[in-house]
Amino acid sequence: MPTTTARGTRRLRVGIIGLGIGRKHIEGWQEHPEVEVAAIADPDAQRLDAVGAEYGIAARFASAEAMLAAGGLDVVSVCAPNKFHMAHTLAAFEAGAHVLCEKPMAMNADEGRAMLAAARRAGKRLMINFSYRFSAASRGLKAQVDAGVFGEFYFGRSVWHRRRGLPGFGGWFGTKALAGGGALIDLGVHRLDLALWLMGYPTPTWVLGSTHDPIARGLAARSGKLFDVEDLAAALIRFDNGATLIVEASWAANIQQAELMETRLLGTKAGLLQKNLDEGYRFDAHIFTEHHGAQLDIHLQPPVLPAHSAMHDYATAILTGGDHPAPGEEGLIVMEILDAIYESARCGEPVRISI
Numbered sequence: 001m002p003t004t005t006a007r008g009t010r011r012l013r014v015g016i017i018g019l020g021i022g023r024k025h026i027e028g029w030q031e032h033p034e035v036e037v038a039a040i041a042d043p044d045a046q047r048l049d050a051v052g053a054e055y056g057i058a059a060r061f062a063s064a065e066a067m068l069a070a071g072g073l074d075v076v077s078v079c080a081p082n083k084f085h086m087a088h089t090l091a092a093f094e095a096g097a098h099v100l101c102e103k104p105m106a107m108n109a110d111e112g113r114a115m116l117a118a119a120r121r122a123g124k125r126l127m128i129n130f131s132y133r134f135s136a137a138s139r140g141l142k143a144q145v146d147a148g149v150f151g152e153f154y155f156g157r158s159v160w161h162r163r164r165g166l167p168g169f170g171g172w173f174g175t176k177a178l179a180g181g182g183a184l185i186d187l188g189v190h191r192l193d194l195a196l197w198l199m200g201y202p203t204p205t206w207v208l209g210s211t212h213d214p215i216a217r218g219l220a221a222r223s224g225k226l227f228d229v230e231d232l233a234a235a236l237i238r239f240d241n242g243a244t245l246i247v248e249a250s251w252a253a254n255i256q257q258a259e260l261m262e263t264r265l266l267g268t269k270a271g272l273l274q275k276n277l278d279e280g281y282r283f284d285a286h287i288f289t290e291h292h293g294a295q296l297d298i299h300l301q302p303p304v305l306p307a308h309s310a311m312h313d314y315a316t317a318i319l320t321g322g323d324h325p326a327p328g329e330e331g332l333i334v335m336e337i338l339d340a341i342y343e344s345a346r347c348g349e350p351v352r353i354s355i
């Protein structure tokens with residue numbers, strides 16, 4: 001691929017660390033005509049070669065460190081397991097790159113703070129891949145929020161439940177030391193961000209949370225493999241503007257649907273619902289309100305708004321100097337809330353958050 005664009009400007013050179021969801025990053029970056037995915041890194045040699053061959057990427061590295069030492073990257077996608085997000089992000093800033101880090105931002109808020117401090121020191125951007133903001137349904141609702149359709153949000157409930165969607169036992173997802181937590185930090189993080197983003201990221205003040213593992217515990221014990229995180233978490237979050245939000249997430253729950261994602265927010269003028277269709281990964285959006293004495297249901301028809309990948313929009317922000325669409329500062333607020341939920345679950349008391 002040529003290194004300059006039709007406008008004569010240099011393409012953004014992107015490197016990807018971790019090639020699970022990292023493959024989706026390659027496709028997302030390739031949506032943008034002024035981006036070149038220039039290098040990939042993964043310790044799994046077979047996967048590295050397979051992905052390199054599939055996407056025509058010649059610069060392949062067995063480690064993030066080797067890829068960053070080779071230099072020449074403008075942006076790095078951090079897509080390794082959660083445990084490595086902070087180290088890879090700090091190293092990428094050291095190497096002079098901007099970072100798009102996968103969710104969750106980090107293992108905890110302390111790490112998130114260190115990542116933001118490093119971004120400021122390096123004068124680089126840090127964005128978190130809160131990918132559920134980028135669906136047409138989410139974008140359509142956000143445009144209505146920004147137009148003032150809902151008034152002030154005062155209550156919400158945002159959930160992602162799976163009937164049986166436990167990751168394999170013995171892998172990194174079920175290992176606290178590598179993942180930081182279970183269904184909450186994996187799935188809940190998306191629905192939490194989506195609700196907060198639509199609410200305008202109010203400041204959280206306290207949290208009451210609980211975690212459980214009744215289904216995973218028995219299955220893991222029978223498998224003889226490690227699984228030391230929750231299979232379900234729930235929390236009530238209160239904000240400084242008086243609003244409250246319930247968040248629920250599970251990898252295993254005895255519910256009707258295989259996969260249930262719903263975000264409901266109630267505003268002083270109208271309510272919204274963003275939910276998945278057919279227990280899958282397509283979404284739609286509804287608005288419920290009252291108009292001249294009648295109760296009105298509005299269904300936003302797809303395509304609500306053209307939606308690009310997070311990578312496309314991040315590239316545009318870097319190239320134009322515009323705001324980036326899911327900043328690290330918001331990732332840190334999510335981490336503060338997750339820390340408080342896990343602490344509340346541990347101690348059995350509400351936990352105050354001071355930001």
Ligand SMILES: NC(=O)c1ccc[n+]([C@@H]2O[C@H](COP(=O)([O-])OP(=O)(O)OC[C@H]3O[C@@H](n4cnc5c(N)ncnc54)[C@H](O)[C@@H]3O)[C@@H](O)[C@H]2O)c1
Nearest residue numbers: 018019020021042043044079080081082084102103104131
């Ligand atoms: N935004 C989303 O919707 C979404 C979806 C899936 C995963 N994720 C996030 O992406 C990250 C990776 O998840 P995944 O599902 O791709 O996991 P995965 O296990 O499928 O893939 C992780 C890849 O990283 C590689 N890896 C492991 N240690 C590494 C290291 N130290 N340096 C470089 N590469 C390393 C592994 O070999 C593997 O190829 C997690 O943080 C996860 O939460 C986000």
